[in-house]
Amino acid sequence: MFTGITTLTPFKKSLVFSYGIFSLFLSLLVFASGLYFYLIKDLNDQSQAAENALTHRMDEIFRELKHIVNDASLSCQKEDIGQLRHKVFYSPIFKEFGLFDDNFRVYCTNFGVNNFNIFSTIKDRIEQSEDHTTVSLVKSYILGEKTFIAFYLGKNGIGANGLAPPKSLSMDIDHLLLPDYPYELTIGKLALVSNELNMGSEILDQKNISLDDWAMTLKIILPSNVYWSKAMTLLPFGVVLWIVLWALSCALHWGFLYYRRSLPHCLRRAIRGNDMEVYYQPIVSLHDNKTHAMEALIRWRSPYHGQVSPLSIIEISGRLNLLGDLTWMVLRNVGQFYRENQKLLNNITTAVNVDRYCLLNEDFISTFTGILEEYPELKGRLGLEVTETSALSAIELPLMVSRFEHVKALDIRLSVDDFGTGYSGLDFLRRFPYDTLKLDRVFIASLKDDQFTQQVLTSITKLAKELNMKVVAEGVERKDQLDAVKELDIDSVQGYYFCAPLPYDQVLTWLVKNK
Numbered sequence: 001m002f003t004g005i006t007t008l009t010p011f012k013k014s015l016v017f018s019y020g021i022f023s024l025f026l027s028l029l030v031f032a033s034g035l036y037f038y039l040i041k042d043l044n045d046q047s048q049a050a051e052n053a054l055t056h057r058m059d060e061i062f063r064e065l066k067h068i069v070n071d072a073s074l075s076c077q078k079e080d081i082g083q084l085r086h087k088v089f090y091s092p093i094f095k096e097f098g099l100f101d102d103n104f105r106v107y108c109t110n111f112g113v114n115n116f117n118i119f120s121t122i123k124d125r126i127e128q129s130e131d132h133t134t135v136s137l138v139k140s141y142i143l144g145e146k147t148f149i150a151f152y153l154g155k156n157g158i159g160a161n162g163l164a165p166p167k168s169l170s171m172d173i174d175h176l177l178l179p180d181y182p183y184e185l186t187i188g189k190l191a192l193v194s195n196e197l198n199m200g201s202e203i204l205d206q207k208n209i210s211l212d213d214w215a216m217t218l219k220i221i222l223p224s225n226v227y228w229s230k231a232m233t234l235l236p237f238g239v240v241l242w243i244v245l246w247a248l249s250c251a252l253h254w255g256f257l258y259y260r261r262s263l264p265h266c267l268r269r270a271i272r273g274n275d276m277e278v279y280y281q282p283i284v285s286l287h288d289n290k291t292h293a294m295e296a297l298i299r300w301r302s303p304y305h306g307q308v309s310p311l312s313i314i315e316i317s318g319r320l321n322l323l324g325d326l327t328w329m330v331l332r333n334v335g336q337f338y339r340e341n342q343k344l345l346n347n348i349t350t351a352v353n354v355d356r357y358c359l360l361n362e363d364f365i366s367t368f369t370g371i372l373e374e375y376p377e378l379k380g381r382l383g384l385e386v387t388e389t390s391a392l393s394a395i396e397l398p399l400m401v402s403r404f405e406h407v408k409a410l411d412i413r414l415s416v417d418d419f420g421t422g423y424s425g426l427d428f429l430r431r432f433p434y435d436t437l438k439l440d441r442v443f444i445a446s447l448k449d450d451q452f453t454q455q456v457l458t459s460i461t462k463l464a465k466e467l468n469m470k471v472v473a474e475g476v477e478r479k480d481q482l483d484a485v486k487e488l489d490i491d492s493v494q495g496y497y498f499c500a501p502l503p504y505d506q507v508l509t510w511l512v513k514n515k
């Protein structure tokens with residue numbers, strides 16, 4: 001089996017090497033672009049998650065301020081200050097709370113009584129905002145350089161503001177984005193958090209998210225060094241990908257080659273491309289020792305499988321549903337043979353083998369008549385040989401009779417082939433209008449020494465004669481077989497004794513010599 005495989009698909013080092021190079025480039029391409037698109041998608045997903053986290057955090061911030069406003073009064077007594085301190089203590093974000101009135105004057109903080117006005121720009125923003133909220137980034141003496149402040153003015157005329165370090169806002173998104181995606185969170189034009197400044201590498205992609213309600217912008221970056229560090233981490237997978245692609249491309253190549261060179265595929269191409277030969281075996285008459293008939297037999301030498309036996313050709317063609325095509329190809333070859341040698345073949349009929357399924361096909365008659373019109377030289381000189389291998393069903397039987405009648409009406413001779421080996425019983429002969437009965441060569445081989453065979457063949461030939469059929473003995477190889485055949489009432493002989501099946505040129509020479 002392996003020898004068969006290697007002949008069909010020869011191993012070539014150079015080819016394996018080429019596929020190695022090819023798959024290396026392909027895997028590099030797949031790996032590089034795959035990683036790039038993966039990171040772009042991941043950047044989008046993480047940006048979306050960061051936006052959601054930030055929105056959620058802002059909602060929480062204002063919910064907290066609303067609680068303070070609801071619990072607050074316009075005074076700044078010890079209890080009010082204590083309450084603010086209590087809220088600071090339990091706040092997850094804020095480090096300082098203040099209360100302001102509707103003149104935007106801060107009158108109380110958790111540190112004590114206060115009296116200063118909120119910047120007019122902030123005041124304007126609160127008034128313009130639908131929810132009476134805004135955020136700001138200012139310098140706080142208590143908390144350090146930059147401080148995030150959120151403002152909310154309640155319907156009761158009391159406002160609350162909360163001060164928080166920028167970190168408390170960014171902690172939600174840090175774990176989503178860092179360390180892979182540096183980002184910058186700005187309020188207005190001021191950066192609340194920025195960890196993208198010292199990135200030191202190129203930007204591969206960038207996402208900008210705007211939270212318009214808070215004038216916030218989140219810029220998230222995909223730097224090239226992240227791409228390269230991921231590429232280095234995933235390099236073993238890249239190597240595996242290369243090996244898999246290499247093996248796959250080699251396997252595909254050999255698989256394809258194996259398929260292209262497989263017997264069924266070669267046969268299909270040969271039939272479709274008329275790349276087969278037809279041999280002719282003369283059938284010699286015992287009445288005048290002349291050749292009045294021949295049988296057309298298919299021959300095919302495959303470039304990869306050598307000489308393929310006709311029985312295998314028929315068997316595989318049957319499986320591939322190509323028996324029709326094969327028959328039409330043989331018929332056209334025979335037509336061409338007659339066209340090119342009209343004079344010599346004038347009084348010779350040639351029989352072509354036809355499979356019963358091909359005959360039963362609904363297109364049989366139309367295609368067959370088409371070929372007869374294409375080759376009028378065949379008129380009156382063509383015969384069909386049908387081998388009966390299995391019993392016909394109740395539906396097939398009348399169909400077959402009608403086909404035979406149709407064929408006969410076209411002046412085509414019908415022979416029953418290999419008589420005695422299949423289901424072709426005597427009843428069979430009665431039903432079909434055959435012209436010739438061909439005795440299978442197994443009977444001829446044992447005819448001389450087997451009395452039973454002699455008796456059977458005597459009865460068969462007698463019946464054939466009664467039914468007006470000619471009898472041909474197949475497979476006559478030796479003189480003693482010929483003598484035994486002659487003792488029966490047999491009309492013609494086909495066999496190696498006279499002539500084996502011959503190719504086009506040789507059969508012409510034979511006919512010229514022996515006609």
Ligand SMILES: Nc1nc2c(ncn2[C@@H]2O[C@@H]3COP(=O)(O)O[C@H]4[C@@H](O)[C@H](n5cnc6c(=O)[nH]c(N)nc65)O[C@@H]4COP(=O)(O)O[C@H]3[C@H]2O)c(=O)[nH]1
Binds near residue numbers: 352355474494500
């Ligand atoms: N041992 C021995 N054999 C002899 C002798 N004389 C002839 N033969 C062989 O007997 C077979 C006669 O053809 P078949 O019975 O129709 O049997 C044919 C026929 O059923 C089928 N076949 C051949 N060509 C075609 C075709 O074009 N179409 C179809 N459907 N079947 C075909 O394949 C079968 C085998 O064909 P082949 O191998 O060519 O075999 C041929 C022929 O070469 C002899 O003296 N001794």
